[in-house]
Amino acid sequence: MKQGNKTKLRIINEANKLFYQQGFNATSFSNIVDATGLSKGNITYHFKNKQEILSGIVESRLADIDELLTAWNKEFPSPINRLVRFCEMLLDEQDNLKQYGCPMGTLTGELSKNQPALYQLTLPMFKRFQTWLLEQFTLLNFSSEQANENALELLSRVQGITVITHVFKDEKFLNKEISKLKNEIKNRYD
């Protein structure tokens, strides 16, 4: 790997952390300078501005999501078990969710308000999960319309649990609701 790509990754990782933990608009360029320990000019060289950094972050996250979903597909032959695994993702991330909310939901939600171009940029992350969920429900023999409805509903349930966990800083709620949701999936769709 070229030297510059290492720097790019470092910027992307640090900025990703900052955007998640502080919000996109609350993070300044010099915050990123401080966090990376790089010079201002160096960062500008790799990314013209905050928006380009965001673009890099999204690209990187999309790759992570694809990798994750592919791994789940391999690990779990049963769509039901895949959906269950999807729910369990929230348990893996419970500390972060409690403190900072959903990495996709809070970012897309923030940008959706009044930065339409950046909002469009982040939307594919949601779409990946939506599409993948749709595939699982299709495998479970739902009509495409019904599969889509189920996919969005599950996404919605998970987002709701995340918001409440975040707002009330309540991981007990998270654990209980995920456990209920997993049961519901098994009962409803199996």
Add this chain to the structure above:
Amino acid sequence: MKQGNKTKLRIINEANKLFYQQGFNATSFSNIVDATGLSKGNITYHFKNKQEILSGIVESRLADIDELLTAWNKEFPSPINRLVRFCEMLLDEQDNLKQYGCPMGTLTGELSKNQPALYQLTLPMFKRFQTWLLEQFTLLNFSSEQANENALELLSRVQGITVITHVFKDEKFLNKEISKLKNEIKNRYD
């Protein structure tokens, strides 16, 4: 009403709109100056800074919430119908929800990330709804523990629907899910 209070209200209303539509951190002091048409000094006279404006906004919103819930209590003798009305609130606000998300969820979520003092300030808005929902489930003869769980779950469902509606700009989803949720309430709790 004294002259100054009219100005205060004007500031609160305009800032409330801006914070909701752009986010708290993305709204500058001079945005508020422009939106109100007042002078910088005048706003500073009434509120030292953005945080004090937020404090005023929360106070005002809490009063609105109390008024709303009291009206619902009067209008609907049945707790079930009150819960249904609660869900229907999202339909009344569907245009705003689609564009800007939940006025409480997005604000509290934003501030929760790294402005703990302001986050604490906004939390009571959520608590009002939580408490009120708890009361309704208590009236439905649930144990206090079970009533609390039901209250949080309903809040969670509603937040989830809001997030998806906002992120996907999809009011069809909103209408369908609210309708399903209302049926579920009637079937599960009646």
Add this chain to the structure above:
DNA sequence: TCCTAATTAGGACGCTCGTCCTAATTTAAG
């Protein structure tokens, strides 16, 4: 080794930020 392109450092700039201060004007009580 040398040379060119890639990378890094950091200063200059104009702008906006939030805060503070002072003066002008309006209000309302006496």
Add this chain to the structure above:
DNA sequence: CTTAAATTAGGACGAGCGTCCTAATTAGGA
């Protein structure tokens, strides 16, 4: 009316913002 308090206007200020530019350094192929 008079007068003091409440309210409003708007400029001054330093700090931080993002962008741009140039110079120094480094890396890697020839």
